[in-house]
Structure formats: C-alpha cells, structure tokens
Amino acid sequence: MVIEPVTADSVTSFTELGVDAKLIAPLRKLGAETAFPIQAATLPVSLSGRDVLGRGRTGSGKTIAFAIPLVTRVAAAPVARSARKPRGLVLVPTRELALQVQRTIDPLAAALGLKTMVVFGGVGYGNQTSALRSGVDIVIACPGRLEDLIARNDCDLGNIAVTVLDEADHMADLGFLPGVRRLLRATPANGQRLLFSATLDNGISVLVNDFLTNPAVHAVDDESSKVETMTHHVFAVNKDDRNQVVRELASGGARRLLFTRTKHGAKKWAAALTKNGIPAVDLHGNLSQGARERNLDAFSSGRASVLVATDIAARGIHVDDIELVVHLDPPTEHKAYLHRSGRTARAGAGGTVITLMLPEQADDVRKLMKQAGITAATTRITPGHPEIHKLAG
Incomplete structure (x- = not known):
C-alpha cells in the first residue's frame, strides 16, 4: 500500500x-x-x-x-x-x-x-x-x-x-x-x-x-507527528501546590481544555473551578446525553471558558479556538497524549499544551514524551510563577 x-x-x-x-x-x-x-x-x-x-x-x-x-x-x-x-x-x-x-x-x-x-x-x-x-x-x-x-x-x-x-x-x-x-x-x-x-x-x-x-x-502527516504550531511544556508541581496552579492555569478569557483520567476527577475539577469564579463544565461518560450536549454547547458558545474532560471525550470534542490544553493527569500512553493535545492548534492555529507532573510521575512522563516524539521543557512551578502567566494568560 x-x-x-x-x-x-x-x-x-x-x-x-x-x-x-x-x-x-x-x-x-x-x-x-x-x-x-x-x-x-x-x-x-x-x-x-x-x-x-x-x-x-x-x-x-x-x-x-x-x-x-x-x-x-x-x-x-x-x-x-x-x-x-x-x-x-x-x-x-x-x-x-x-x-x-x-x-x-x-x-x-x-x-x-x-x-x-x-x-x-x-x-x-x-x-x-x-x-x-x-x-x-x-x-x-x-x-x-x-x-x-x-x-x-x-x-x-x-x-x-x-x-x-x-x-x-x-x-x-x-x-x-x-x-x-x-x-x-x-x-x-x-x-x-x-x-x-x-x-x-x-x-x-x-x-x-x-x-x-x-x-x-x-x-497529511506522519502518524505520530506534532502540529508545528503547538508548543509542549511540562510543569513539575508538588501535590500541595497543584490545586492553586490548576486554578491559575484555568483562569483567563480564552477557551481552555483540561483532561483528567477519571470521571470523578472531571466532575470535581469543574465544580471546584466554578466555585472559584471560573466558569467550567465537565464532559464524561456518567453524564446524561442532555447534560453532555448542554455542557459542550456552553463551552463552544463561550458561556463556559473551561471544559474538564476524560480521555474518552477527547475524540468527540471538535471546537475551534482552544488555545490551551492542560493534562491534569498525564495520560497512560502516547496516542492518548497526541489525541488529547490535538484539541488545540486545530486547522493551522497555534496552541499550547501543558502537562502537570507530580514528583512520583516523573519517570512515566519522560517515557510518555519519548514515545510521543515530543520535546518539552520541564519547569518547576509554584503558584504565581511567571511561566503560568506567560503560557496561560
């Protein structure tokens, strides 16, 4: 062939x-x-x-x-x-x-x-x-x-x-x-x-x-190719700082998409962000079809600036102008990383991908990036770090 x-x-x-x-x-x-x-x-x-x-x-x-x-x-x-x-x-x-x-x-x-x-x-x-x-x-x-x-x-x-x-x-x-x-x-x-x-x-x-x-x-491209206009970053965070760092990454006017491994995590993060004044909705398999459609519409229309989703939902999200994708939980394999990340930099636009890495996840994340063919700078991040503002606005 x-x-x-x-x-x-x-x-x-x-x-x-x-x-x-x-x-x-x-x-x-x-x-x-x-x-x-x-x-x-x-x-x-x-x-x-x-x-x-x-x-x-x-x-x-x-x-x-x-x-x-x-x-x-x-x-x-x-x-x-x-x-x-x-x-x-x-x-x-x-x-x-x-x-x-x-x-x-x-x-x-x-x-x-x-x-x-x-x-x-x-x-x-x-x-x-x-x-x-x-x-x-x-x-x-x-x-x-x-x-x-x-x-x-x-x-x-x-x-x-x-x-x-x-x-x-x-x-x-x-x-x-x-x-x-x-x-x-x-x-x-x-x-x-x-x-x-x-x-x-x-x-x-x-x-x-x-x-x-x-x-x-x-x-159009190699099977594991990366979008040239997509930039990849790894933020090394401590568990105690993680929640505040996530809130800072989620704030701002542009659309941003956050990924978790579990349905419970998606629900929890969406609720926590909304409670902190950041309009967020979740997308996962436990939602009714009506709720899924309402949440996706809220994100697409801009009523919610943040969508927190599980891996399975990644394939169904076709929304333009997503400027930032954040892996709250690093995916378990490189294809999931590329599919998740592909929600940004769509149709030739630019986009930023950030992976949050706890100390115990360092080896897994390095292996993940190698398998995905991604070169990503790793930065140790604490709340208020200038790199957060630079990349997330």
Whole structure:
C-alpha cells in the first residue's frame, strides 16, 4: 500500500476540485473558503467514486473531506429515499463526535435536498425509530445503537451507496471493530467506502484489506507527528501546590481544555473551578446525553471558558479556538497524549499544551514524551510563577 503524502502545496479552491456549486455557500458558512491539504488530495478521487483511506491529525479537515463526496454521491444515487433505508452512512465512536459530524454534514446535505440524522445509545429508541421510518438519506451513527436498530427491523443498510468510517483507530481502541465489520458486511459490496483516521495501525489494516477496494491512500502527516504550531511544556508541581496552579492555569478569557483520567476527577475539577469564579463544565461518560450536549454547547458558545474532560471525550470534542490544553493527569500512553493535545492548534492555529507532573510521575512522563516524539521543557512551578502567566494568560 503506497501512502501519498499531502503537502500545503495541494491547497486549492473547492470549485477547482469539482465540488458542486450548490455546496460552495454552505462551505463558506462553515468557514471553509479553500481546501485543506487532505481535502485537496482526496476530493478528486472520492468524488469519482473511488474508495479512500485518509490519514490526518485532528483539525486537518477530515470531516469536510468526507462530507462533500458523501452528500454529492448520495444525492446522485439512483435509489430514491425510502423508509428505513438510508443511502449514506457515517460510523463514529462517540455520541459527541456524531453530533459534531452532523453539524458539518447537515448544511451541505440540505443544500442538495438531503435529510440527515444521528443514531447513538443512551437515549430512547422512539425518535430514532420514527425518523428512520419516515425516511432519511444519511445516518451518522455509533455502531452499537445502529446494530440494535437493525435487529429491531427499524433500519436496513441494503441501499447504502457511501459508507464513511471516521476516527476508525479509536473505534478499534474501544473494541468496536467486530460491530463495524458486521455493519460493513450489511452494506452493498459495490458501495463506496471512505475511511479516515488519525493513525493507521494494525487494527485498521484489517478493515482496509477486507472492505476497501483499491483505495487511494493519502496522509497529511506522519502518524505520530506534532502540529508545528503547538508548543509542549511540562510543569513539575508538588501535590500541595497543584490545586492553586490548576486554578491559575484555568483562569483567563480564552477557551481552555483540561483532561483528567477519571470521571470523578472531571466532575470535581469543574465544580471546584466554578466555585472559584471560573466558569467550567465537565464532559464524561456518567453524564446524561442532555447534560453532555448542554455542557459542550456552553463551552463552544463561550458561556463556559473551561471544559474538564476524560480521555474518552477527547475524540468527540471538535471546537475551534482552544488555545490551551492542560493534562491534569498525564495520560497512560502516547496516542492518548497526541489525541488529547490535538484539541488545540486545530486547522493551522497555534496552541499550547501543558502537562502537570507530580514528583512520583516523573519517570512515566519522560517515557510518555519519548514515545510521543515530543520535546518539552520541564519547569518547576509554584503558584504565581511567571511561566503560568506567560503560557496561560
């Protein structure tokens, strides 16, 4: 498999890439004036109907790269919209990502007269069943709930013209591959498949070999590459100083994202920061879907300047203008570090990543940075240290 590297020289206009004129205005409203490298590289082949395997870090423009061919080819599919039988499918690992992806796809789909819906667990079946039975064109789904709906005879994938796998590596990490394979087998073998992922490791190669036909393979960057505009720092702190240092890092007007290992930690920190006058919300698996959506909306809109999240939520957060990511608890492995950190410096913007390190974590953090290929200056920090103000504002 030959991976074609994508460079900045590939950037061009959507019109030049053959994108339907009806999509240009909604693309502009989404902030997409010109194509990012992954879009410029993949659109000519994906719009022609060829399978695509695309690799690019978070913020590289993967969603628009698959949204354009998805809506274009579904709109041109010979089979009309019908009850229970969508014509386009996007599989994602988390509820948050499903909603984020729908927000990008929906205006493009509407421009071509298409209807979309999201499918995920944690909510009742009623609304999802009703939408499917009334007829939708594109379903953005988490694998587990979609399989449930198929088992209930509420959904049939026999008319799928285009299938997209987004964040495929994370679906593999979460153990979703068996379900993904069953869902792919339920789609027509001659349908188009587009697989986009931040990394292409062994779990993904199985899907590629079994379900993609002669795919065009493009990579925006190396699998473990760091965003050039992202700066990494390690703050060595004592346990007694940690709480005050966190409060100082969280203060300020810009959006900042704090990561913890546990759901309890996310809840505790969000409550503590809010109590200290810093508007903060949490995001983790124990929240109801309504609470998750409200909290993410509060962060996206700016009503809350701080989001405290667990690792699992990292994959579902697609919010621009996050200037600072803080690892309150260092992640246990380097891929999690890169995915967490990828929430900042999105779409070419700058960003700062800070890892807090207690004395007993020093060896683990050094190993983590080495595995991630990160060079980060370590600074011993106490409350009020000038480096906090310099990096966090």
